[in-house]
Amino acid sequence: MATPVTTHSDTPAQAPRIHGLLAEFETPGDLMHAAAKVRDAGYRWWDCHTPFPVHGLDGAMGIKRTILPVCVFCAGATGTIAAFCLQAFTNSVGWTIWAGVWLTGYPFLISGKPAMSLPAFIPVIFELTILFSALSCVGLMFLFNGLPSLHHPLFKSNRFRRASNDRFFIVIEARDPKFLPKKTEEFLKTLDPTAIELVED
């Protein structure tokens, strides 16, 4: 079933570096079983590619939960504090601080309320909390996923195009400390994929 691995005999100077080995599966179930074995074999730099979310794949791959929620909470809390300080400084306390230039806050009298009126600050505090959370959530999600990225070596593979249609893939990357082209290929063959392909960088 497995197609022969393409090998390259170019001169070392121009030898394309290997990105990794791609294994193709026909069903989500096959992928799940294979993923569990890759996980148990101790690989770390590898990934699965599926046309749709597969329930339980995270567990089969042994992926730890993301720390994104904690980061978003911290960003939200920063927003809360920043909004409070901003309003307290600009409307209430009248301090003079140095932020590149000397700035002086101006205590405003607004409809007879005390200068430090927390209820009036809440809407802005709310907004900035949401703003910081939402932006950090999207921004950090991109960052953690290595995005934006204009190109990916996997896009060179014609076979891989079906990852967005009807095939399921496992890629073990060459930067994995356990990656040895021959041995990893042997290992992937034991997972019974429909095809194996070497992907260059």
Added chain:
Amino acid sequence: MSHAHAQATSESPLAASNITLPAKALVVRNLGVIGAVIGLGGGFAVAATGAFGTTVAHAWRAYLIAFLFGLSMCLGALFFVTIQHLVRAGWSVAVRRIAEAIALNLRWIWLLFLPFAVLWFLGKANMIWIWADMESLRANNPAEYHIVHAKEGFLNPTFFWSRAAAYFVIWAFLANFYFSNSVKQDSSGDIALSERMQKWSGPAAILFGLSISFAAFDWIMSLSPAWFSTMFGVYFFAGCCTAGYSTMILCTVRLKSLGTLKGIVSNEHFQDLGKLLWAFGMVFWAYIAFSQYMLIWYANIPEETGWFLARQLGGWAPLSFALLFGHFAIPFLMFISRWPKRYGPSLAFAGVWMLCFHYVDLYWLVMPEIPHDIGTFKTYSEIATKYENQVTHFGNPVNFLFLFGVIGAVGAGTVTTLSRVALVPKKDPRLADSLRFENM
């Protein structure tokens, strides 16, 4: 899991022993009945004898709070059921029957409202709703009479009782509609029943929204008839969600710990119930409460601020702060994370905590009275000084007697309903979806 509709074997999650209320749980029904008798009987006894320095007016308001507490549990559950059909949710099927059973108490909850009818016939309803006797209002508080007089087209006994009847009919009808169709499907498995429930969920949601808003205006907001807030119905709705989701959570966790619903209700369902309680009971409640408060605080019109002023005098100020931190800030931080919602005991703790503060919330809504002479002061501090000794009577046993009485009645009703039907809608077309459900 995909064989949810297959023949139920002893291994299958749909085996009868797994989806039938265990005999042990019937203890709760008996306790509930005893609680209802002791609580309501004791409450009325305390009210009649005036023990613990209880005034009759206080006892009636305490009873109103307890009634609203039980009512809001059932209305929250009814809201849950309606919304699941409206959005055609798959995940919730495994826990929907519990909500249907809680909501079914709406068929008889009008009985708990009847004492107010008696009070009305005795001509003493103005102990609670001062507008019920306009003549005495005119004599005692002409300034307020002047404002309330203009609202008489809405606030008059005939219209008040017609509306109350309409609310109870709507709620009983909706609860009965969703419960009986769902139970019918348990035997027939007819998908047309699901379609029918979905089809009517839109009108049901509209009826529900209107009826609970107006009920909140009638029964709570009109306690201070000169005051008004267009946000008030939504505020009560947030309270209903708090109570409804908390009750559902407690029932679900308890049923799991009794050994039923194995392989049906999972941590994933726990987490989603927890999310709903967090979103509606803590965040949405705070959002609505603040939206109501800030506009009135900012505009600073005496006609509107009196209501909040009454809740800042003397002992009411700590209670207001208790609400801010207990209903929002503390549980918000405690349950923002994922694991407390997935773990049964901590989720049940959230349910109990929120029910406690829901009671504080209702107490804070119903009990305080705006001082009559509020218009005669020059400054805020003069009022605050004069009323610095205002007591809330929160610890008065009559409050808790009535509360346990109503909780007992609602609990007994719920357990009785659950003992007669399967604990899950076992032939719902989306049950398999729900069993497979996972939070991504």
